[in-house]
Each structure stands twice: as structure tokens, then as C-alpha cells.
Amino acid sequence: MLELLLCSAVTILPDFLWRRYAQGKRLGREITLFSVWYELRWGITLCVILTIALITTIFYFHPSTSSAVSVFRTVTILPERGGRVAEVFIGINEHVTQGQPLFSLDTAEQEAEIETAKRQIAEVEAGMVVARSQLAEAEGRIVQARGSLRQAQDEYDTRAELMRRNPDAIAQREVDRAQVAVDTAQGAVDAAVAGKAAVQSQIDFALPAEKASAEAALAEAEVAFEKALVVAGTDGVVQQFALRAGDVVNPMLRPAGILVPDRHVTGLAAGFGQIEAQIIKVGMVGEVTCPAIPFTVIPVVVTDVQDVVASGQIRPTDQLQDISTFARPGTITAIMEPLFEGALDRLPQGSACIANAYTSNHDALQDPEIGAFHAFVLHAIDATGLVHAALLRLQALILPVRTLVLSGGH
Incomplete structure (x- = not known):
């Protein structure tokens, strides 16, 4: 409507004034309701053409959208494992700080696993004490076996020497028996040494490995026990939180x-239309008005433009x-x-707004080689932004009335 009024002021109005005062035609006589088209045909035609051209120029070079939202992220409150709620520490819509406990799950299973792991560690430590005793026993057996070997070797050496000096003094069978004893x-x-090595391996490798496995199981059980307490990951307000002791939660x-x-x-x-893909650029100045902040127009600037269109995304299926x-x-x-x-501090998160973005040709107009007609066109494009700015302010004025009165307060 505003564009039509502006265009009619430079087309239909001059045409009417010419016919009324220059040609002497009178309202109700030559210019009647039935003769308006014929009498003002040139002004009406030019007005329609200029209005369409103006609207196209305004909405193309100064795009507008009602899909402007203060997007915000929410954090889902989830335990890392499923279980039954044992205790709840907060209420609905309560403000929490990072690290503050929210609720805890039943930990009977984790406590049993911790106790089992501790028992396994104690069992391994007891085994290490026994292994050290067995090591001392193996060392004693080695000493005993080496003594027997020395005694058998001496017996064999004696009999072999007698055999060498006087073959008739001792039988060959006695020498062979001494050799078997050696x-x-x-x-x-050798058996005693191998037994000691086996016990030593138990002490050095097997039992420490078993202890490390038991300690890892204990650490795992303790981590699972700690995960039973769910805490806030960041400062914020808890919403839709109605847990009670005994409820079952599941991360999936x-x-x-x-x-x-x-x-x-x-x-x-x-979100601007795809036809404005070549117009929306980083650095464009714009304005927004939001129902949550009535009668307010806030100047903004485009800081980023997403180079993909979400509706064209595809995922492997x-x-x-x-x-x-x-x-x-x-x-x-x-x-x-x-x-x-x-x-925008007063704007609630998630609020919807109406946004305008304005094309500026200031840098292009500073070019000394720009032509007169080109400069005129760029000036005209920049000037039409005033119409869109006025429309946005009219929307800011009408929006509360339309929301509260014309739509029944919804």
C-alpha cells in the first residue's frame, strides 16, 4: 500500500491535476467513476508499472523475512547408564550451577562390584605373601639339592680314582652307580632351580598382572559408582524435570x-528466500523488530551467511x-x-522476529570511474531502502495491536 501511494503521487496525481486544471475537466462531469480509467489511463498504467518495479526492487535489494529466531541450545539431562533413581536434589525450574548434583541412581550393584574388586586385590596380595614363602622354600631346596649333588660327586670321584689306580680294587658297577647318583x-x-624360577615368575609377572587387573576392575567399579551421581554440566535452569525417587531413567x-x-x-x-542468495552478504546492515520487545527497532549487522541450504541435505540410508x-x-x-x-539482552531466547537487511552501494559510488546513469541507479536502490525501513516501523506499531486485538489476544 505504501509503495502504491508513493507511485500514485508521481503518476496518477499529476495526471489528474493536468486533466482537472489544464484541460478543465470536472469531477462528476467529465471525470466520473465510470470514466476514471479512460481519463486517467496513462497515470494508472504508469502507477501500476512503477509500483511493481518499486516493490520488486525493494524486496530484492532490501530483503525481509519473518523467520528470524533467537536460536538457543538445550542440554538433555541424561545419566550415562540406566537405573532407578535413589535421590533427587533439585526441583522444577530451579537454577543450577555447573557441577551441582541433580539426582543419583541406586548404587547397590556398583557397591557390590567395588567390594568384589577389593576382595580380589586382597586375595592377590595374600597370594604374593604365599609366593614369597614358596620362594624361600625353593631356595632351601636348591641348597639341599646342591649339597646332595656335591656329596654324590665326591663319592663318584673317589670310586673313579680307585678304579683308575687299581681296577681290581672296585667293581665297575659301583662306579656306574655313583655316576647315576651324580x-x-x-x-x-635343576628341578629346584626351575621351581624357584617359577615362583619368581609368579611374584614378578603373574601376581602383579592379576593385581593390576583387580585394581582396574576396582577403578571401573568406582567410576560406575561415581556416574550414579548426575551433575549439571553448565549453569542454567532445569526445565521439564519431574523425577521422583523410584523412577527409572534410561539414556536411550x-x-x-x-x-x-x-x-x-x-x-x-x-532465513531469507533463495532468490536473495546473491544479495545477502556479510557486513550488510539490517533492522529487526520482535513481538517480545514491542515498539522497538533494533539495528543489526549480518556477521555470517550459511553457504548451504538445509532442505537439500541427505544422509545415507x-x-x-x-x-x-x-x-x-x-x-x-x-x-x-x-x-x-x-x-538484545531483553529478548527471551527462542523469540521470533521480523528482520530487514539493506543493500548499501556506498563503496561502489566512491569509484571515480562510475557512470552517471549507473550512479543514479545505485542511488535509487539505496534510497528505496527507506521505504522498507518505514514498512518495518509500521509493522512494529501494528504488531501489538494485531496480536492483542485483531487476533483475539493469541
């Missing part, structure tokens, strides 16, 4: 609630995707942040 004693020594199927982190609104995510499923056109997502710090 070999037997040597085997006993049944979360405990939602934690909304403490953060001020620092920017808006705005077991079915081929038909292109017609992507027929719904998506939007160009732009991040808009306030020009002045704290301008």
Missing part, C-alpha cells in the same frame, strides 16, 4: 529433563532418495548480531 642329584638341582529411551544454559541472546538466525522429496524450497540462513552491545 646325574640324579644334578636333576634335583527416557531422559530426566532439559537444562537451558544461562546465555544472553547475542544474535538471530534469519537403505533407500534411494527421490529428488521430489526435496521440492520444498529452503532458505538462506544468515546470522544477524546487534550493532550495539546488549541491544
